Amino acid sequence: MVQLYNHTSAANKWQSTATVIDAQKLDFPEAAFSHTFLSFGLPIIPDPVRAATEMYRTLRPGGTAVTAFWLQIPQGECAAETRRSVYGADARLAVEPKPEHKDRDYIRSLPVQGGFRFEDVQLHEKSAFLPVQDFDEFALAIWSAIGVPVGGWTHNDEDTWDVAVAKYKELLPKKSGFNVDERGNITLEAIAQVAIVRKPRE
Secondary structure, X not given: OHHHHHHHHHHOOOOOOOOOOOOOOOOOOOOOEEEXXXXXXXXXXXXXXHHHHHHXXXXXXXXXXXXXXEEEOHHHHHHHHHHHHHHOOOXXXXXXXXXXXXXXXXXXXXXXXXXXXXXXXXXXXXXXXXXXXXXXXXXXXXXXXXXXXXXXXXXXXXXXXXXXXXXXXXXXXXXXXXXXXXXXXXXXXXXXXXXXXXXXXX
């Protein structure tokens, strides 16, 4: 993805470059940016407070930081529930948010612990709607994309693949945000909490 972006950027002569850097240890000097964006990342980073601290450090005084995460995302929550239902209570996805992500105060707390002022954090909630055209194909695609366990796919996953996909299809309709209209059309509603915070001017 990074290579594709850089190729497109060069072809269009954009003054931007993408690179992969540890969010907990950014390779940038202090006060490097006027704006910082971290979309749907903090609750899945091992040390989210350290990442928030790096956002604060590299942001210029008067600059704006934006971060967000899902308060509700049925397809992702169902993948985690499926993993535990099929493989045991201790089973985890390779990428799984901290349980606190559903707490409406959690996203606000991270920038504050990173150095921002509590009163400067503005919170907004936004819903995103995903229409599901083919439920069977959707379940298979989502499990293939995010059902992967810690350590990667195993032979056991291969042997129980159909069981896991069937369990995912069983659990998803029970999740909050799973909606079916009078015509049988399925829509998934995810709810994002967006935090916008400005770094005080010195």
